[in-house]
Amino acid sequence: MKKYFQSxxxxxxxxxxxxxxxxxxxxxxxxxxxxxxxxxxxxxxxxPQDFYNPGPEDRLMxxxxxxxxxxxxxxxxxxxxxxxxNGKTLDLFDKEGGFNGLVVRRIAExxxxxxxxxxxxxxxxxxxxxxxxxxFTDYTKDNGLVDNDVWSIEIDHNGTIxxxxxxxxxxxxxxxxKFSLFDLPESEPDLTRGVTSERIVHCIxxxxxxxxxxxxxxxxxxxxxxxxxxGKEALTNISEEDGLCNNLxxxxxxxxxxxIWFATHHNGVCVWEKASEDSGKKSFRxxxxxxxxxxxxxxxxxxxxxxxxxxxxxxxxxxxxxPVTATFTNFSKKDGLPLGAPHFAYEDKDGMFWMGGFxxxxxxxxxxxxxxREAFVKITKDGPWE
Numbered sequence: 001m002k003k004y005f006q007s008x009x010x011x012x013x014x015x016x017x018x019x020x021x022x023x024x025x026x027x028x029x030x031x032x033x034x035x036x037x038x039x040x041x042x043x044x045x046x047x048p049q050d051f052y053n054p055g056p057e058d059r060l061m062x063x064x065x066x067x068x069x070x071x072x073x074x075x076x077x078x079x080x081x082x083x084x085x086n087g088k089t090l091d092l093f094d095k096e097g098g099f100n101g102l103v104v105r106r107i108a109e110x111x112x113x114x115x116x117x118x119x120x121x122x123x124x125x126x127x128x129x130x131x132x133x134x135x136f137t138d139y140t141k142d143n144g145l146v147d148n149d150v151w152s153i154e155i156d157h158n159g160t161i162x163x164x165x166x167x168x169x170x171x172x173x174x175x176x177x178k179f180s181l182f183d184l185p186e187s188e189p190d191l192t193r194g195v196t197s198e199r200i201v202h203c204i205x206x207x208x209x210x211x212x213x214x215x216x217x218x219x220x221x222x223x224x225x226x227x228x229x230x231g232k233e234a235l236t237n238i239s240e241e242d243g244l245c246n247n248l249x250x251x252x253x254x255x256x257x258x259x260i261w262f263a264t265h266h267n268g269v270c271v272w273e274k275a276s277e278d279s280g281k282k283s284f285r286x287x288x289x290x291x292x293x294x295x296x297x298x299x300x301x302x303x304x305x306x307x308x309x310x311x312x313x314x315x316x317x318x319x320x321x322x323p324v325t326a327t328f329t330n331f332s333k334k335d336g337l338p339l340g341a342p343h344f345a346y347e348d349k350d351g352m353f354w355m356g357g358f359x360x361x362x363x364x365x366x367x368x369x370x371x372x373r374e375a376f377v378k379i380t381k382d383g384p385w386e
Contacts, residue, residue, distance in 0.1 A: 064356030067346045068107035070115060072128075075348065075385075077361065078104025078117065085385055098136040099124060106153040108161075116161060118150035123163055139172075144179035146170045149195070154204035154212070162212065164201030169214060184235075187218030190248050190265065205252040207260070215249030220262065238272070243284040245270035253301035255309065255323075263298035263311050292328045293319060304347045312342035318355055320345075331355075336376030337362055 066078040077083040082093040082104050093099040101119030108116045115126040122140035140148050147167030154162045161172035163179065170179035186198040196217065203215035212223040219239030228234035240247050246264035253261040258274035270286040287293050295313035302310045309321040317332025317339065331337045342357040353364040361379040369375035377384055 062360065063358050064361040065103070065105055065343050066107050067344065067354040067356060067361070068109070068115075069346075069348045070109050071113055073349065075354075076107050076115060077356075078107055079356070080104075082117065087385075090381060090385075093136075098133055099126075100136070100138055105151055108153045108155050110155050110161070111159055116153050116155065118153040118163065120149050122148040123150055123153065139179060143177065144170065144181075146179070146181050152201060152203045152215075154206055156206040156212065157210060162204045164204045164214065166195065166197050166200050168199040169201050169204070182223075184214060184216065184221055185218065185237075187216050187247070190217050193265070202249060203251045205254065207254045208258060213252045213260070215252050215262075217248050219244050219247045220249050220252060243270075245284065245286045250298060251300045251311075253303060253309070255303050256307055257323075261301050261309060261311075263301050265297055268293055268296045268313070269298045269301070269311055287321075287328075292330070294330075299342070300344045302345050302347070304353075305351065310345035310353075312339075312344060312355075312357065314342075315340055318342050318345050331364070331376075336374065337364075 062080060064077055064079040066076075068076045068078075070076065073087060075085040077085070080103055082099055082101060084091045084093070101117055101121050101124045103120040104117050105120075106116075106118035110116065113128055115128070117124040117126065122138055122145055125137045125139070127135050127137070139145055145163065145165065146169070147165035149166035150163055151166065152162075152164035154164075156162065159174070162182070163170045163172070169182040169184055171182050172179050184199065184201070189196040189198050189200070198217075201214050201216055203213075205213045205215075207213060210225065212225075214221040214223070219237055219242075222236045222238065224232075224234050224236075238244050244262060244264075246262075246267035248265035249262055250265055251263040253263075255261065260272040260274075262270050262272070264270070268287060270284045272284050293313065293316075295316035297314035299312050299314070304310065307323055309323070310318060311321075312318045317330055317335075317337055320329045320331070321327075322329070332339075337355060339355065339357045339359045339362070341359070342355060344356060346354045348354065351366065353366070355362045355364060363377045363379055363384075365373075365375050365377075379385070
């Protein structure tokens, strides 16, 4: 673990020196002997990225994919790196401190206070009670994980840890410290995305009835463990054929009223209203440009303490839906949120909102907005955190 300071000048100077020497050497060879034998080509040709190691401030300002506040009030910030703000200092976790994850997509906390992180390099568990240097435990394909590229994590009411990966779903058995495969049907891969597969699971959500929902390229799959114990069909599917706005589901949320929300990749956000489900009919409400939603690529969903639903839309900022007035409010560059590719919105215990994506991390203060003051603040290594 590193405190939030380190120099990034040395790698840049090294890169400049190498380029200078290479250019000087090339000129001298040409002048002395135009027929001299060419220098051997290295096995790996260096690029500027090989010599540039961005400092902590750069890392925090580049991309933030997830924020989570744990039971102790620590704020975990996941992006290409992992940060933790403990109320006094901002800590950077990297390989020197035992953190081997890369690109943190999901953060969850179990009943014991352990932090589980879904990354491109597998799942990493952080044990706050462990001694320094031993706090991180890695779980990869060697531990039964179906694929190391993890996109989602959900910890259900029984403490079972579910992981959605590029290769499907795995669930964790703590008694043997291993993951096992939970099989889902294959779906048609979305070739318009940079990363896809027939079995990718973008999100996992447990609802109030204990059912587990999986967001895939083939709509949403619902696993009912009670039905399975009764010997009944345990896995069902909801897709465009049932009224789902798009089969490529990025996130699923159950709100406080029992409505199920879907953030999709190609057709925005829709909600499966509980009233219609109780009547025995699958009825979806799809929010479109007629409701004021301009984009169609929605990444995540979040319900705040007042029951508002937040979701980011590619190139169109972040939306807040007020279920009481049935109206949307958009936050974007015009309001001080210049995120071209926003990933999430999250409310902490103090009622502050954190929003991030490609462009870094921003904090939104609703009280400041109500008073007509500047509500959005760009977060750097120096904060502001309060």
